Amino acid sequence: MLQFPAWKKALIAILSLLGILYAAPNATGPWQFDGYPTWAPGKPMSLGLDLKGGAHILVEVETESVVWESMESTEESLRIGFREARIRTTNFTQNQQGLAITFGLRDAADLDAARQVISENAPTYELSLVGDKQFRLTLPESEVQAINQRTMSQSLEVVTRRVNALGLTEPTIQRQGQDRILIQVPGLSDTEQLKAILNAQAKLSFHLADFERMPSAVQSGRPPPGYILVPSQQKAADGSPAQMYLVTKQSYVSGENLDNAQATFQDGQPVVSFTFDASGGQRFGRVTQENVGGFLAIVLDDEVISAPQIRTAILGGSGVITGNFTLQGAQDLSLLLRAGALPAKMDPVEERTVGPGLGQDSIDAGSLAAIVGLVLVIVYMTASYGRFGVYANIALVLNLVLIIGILSALGATLTLPGIAGIVLTVGMAVDANVLIFERIREEAGLGRTVMNAVEAGYKRALTTIIDANLTTLIAAVLLFAFGAGPIRGFAITLAIGLVTSMFTAIMVTRFFVVHYVRVKRPSALPIAPRIVKAEEA
Structure with a gap:
């Protein structure tokens, strides 16, 4: 565990540099060099509706009307088909409630020819006899569900194209339930234009x-x-x-x-x-x-x-x-x-509109919570673990930079639940280091040398760290899979924070600790508040 090959050092340096480059535009403002690809660093995170303000509209799609239009079109096709085949019919009616088309044949001898016309113009309908030369074509429930599914998919696609064509910033368009679509457009103040485009x-x-x-x-x-x-x-x-x-x-x-x-x-x-x-x-x-x-x-x-x-x-x-x-x-x-x-x-x-003032209040409150949480964690880690605590704090700051950099690189939209996920990550990011440092402290208390205590601490704490973070990651995945909107934003930031905290704790902090131990070769662990003396080798 105390061996640190060159490729690991290069990996830490490259990932840290990329994280800083992608996160920098959030502090300095956007910048993009001509000729560089769109995924290159230079773009800050987009703010969600609850932070930037904008329009929120939930619409319901009238899928029943599409089913009725399909039935009307089928009825018209059947009329034309029967007329071209010289089949005389009577009492052509349409029952929209029963999703059926009924008609009669003047001549029972035309039944086979009528079946041929039906197979060509209404292949998905079920044909049944309801009286003397009277027939019913019923639209199966499976076909109704298929029509509804196609209607929702097409509506979602058309709405997405229409809203994106307006040139708006990072709109959120997603399906909710069986027949509803949620449209959130940050920064949009003219909701009437959006409603006119949608309607x-x-x-x-x-x-x-x-x-x-x-x-x-x-x-x-x-x-x-x-x-x-x-x-x-x-x-x-x-x-x-x-x-x-x-x-x-x-x-x-x-x-x-x-x-x-x-x-x-x-x-x-x-x-x-x-x-x-x-x-x-x-x-x-x-x-x-x-x-x-x-x-x-x-x-x-x-x-x-x-x-x-x-x-x-x-x-x-x-x-x-x-x-x-x-x-x-x-x-x-x-x-x-x-x-x-x-x-x-x-x-x-x-339908509702979120003002930018409310969004700014949320940003200020979230930023204050993150700063206060970060400061308290830094103070606690430094007071409890001395030099090792300082190393953990450096990794914690890098962890935040990596989270922001990844969100910026993915083009993610930051929402208030996303800020909550980042604040939660600040506390969780040091959990791994706390487990490692306490294990090192226990190993040193058993009489091991500093180098042996550090090696045993990292080796024995690793399983516990992986188990703890894996269970939390599973919860984040489930939140993303079954949640919607703000819940997904929280799940994304939490999952990214877990991955980056594992990297910073197991790789970055360990790099600093191993470098200190191998270069300084201390005789005692520099962990406050008590110094545990190690036995002489």
Whole structure:
């Protein structure tokens, strides 16, 4: 245990230097040299919502609406499939509560052909007979759960892209429970902009508009088969839609095929230019080529933005969305289109704003607790163990530097529970040294020489140190695995502190102690308050 090879000395020097370099920006301010990679030292830790202030929003995703939309889409596909197969049906109804679609067959001989249409358009549904030539298609619970899971995953991804596109600092976006998403944005004071970005659906689709049959359809309120009435985005003075459009129920291209969208200017007015991917570009080109002279309705969130006439085929896979946009409105719309459409509406469940003043109070209180704890530990260790206590204090300071350096290198966000974890680590970091020093003191009391007592103390205390830190590390891992938000921040700092304290106690402090013993060769242990005389060899 008293042998200290060169590679261990080099390891201590390298890790200590890296820790200082990564921790330094937290005291000096950020610095980054041009041409260096992003993981290079130079960035301080980011402060969490409870320290920096900002916006906290908990939203609930309406996953049920996605299930119902899936059923409506399936019903429409079945109608088209039966019509193309010349299968006559009756009483097509949809039971959203029972998650089922019921229909009847006029001719029982069409059953095999109907099964083929169902297998192509509703393969996940379960078919059952409920009466004379009456059938029920039921959506299994497993498929409902799969739809809900896909909805939450897509919503989380879209929200992350939207919030990150705002250029905000270290937002926290995570799923909570079955159907909720937590969004925390440190440093954000304008929560209304964030809510507007989150609440916008941004479901973009392109439909063919029929202006010839539109007046009669609007007057009767009954669109012909295969068409729907969609209000315009422009509003009248009383807030009602300025116009109703008759458009095809089927969309020919959707926002899912968008490759990019940017806010630009056309004739001095803000517009949104867009580009489709390869598949979307082909479909867009085909529909414009086959309907030259017709009208293409651009529908955003169930409202028609515009319905320009197709004067020529658009084969380049790009176009422009015009409207009464402000520059900010065009930028927000392009951001939403780039991020993608939300699969379901999100309802705010909890919303609050943390002021920067409260965060500063937390920083001051946490810093004071850390400083007071550090000073008391330093005083106690020096008074109890003399020179060895000084060595332990040096390792303790290095331990704090390493913790801050690791958090900075990982790009972690420091929260108030994280500060609590660091303060707890200050006390726990010296536990290993206390165990070692007390074991050395006992060994010396048994009559061993200083060198033998130091060697036996480190060797016999090592198992106890590993057991104690391992059990605490297991608790930290469980807190991280099953906790959320602040609990995870506490678990991370605690786990990092345990690892660094093991390194500083077993490696750094031992380096100082071994160096002192081998160079000075003392005849007595320099451990206060009592000096234990060692026997002569």
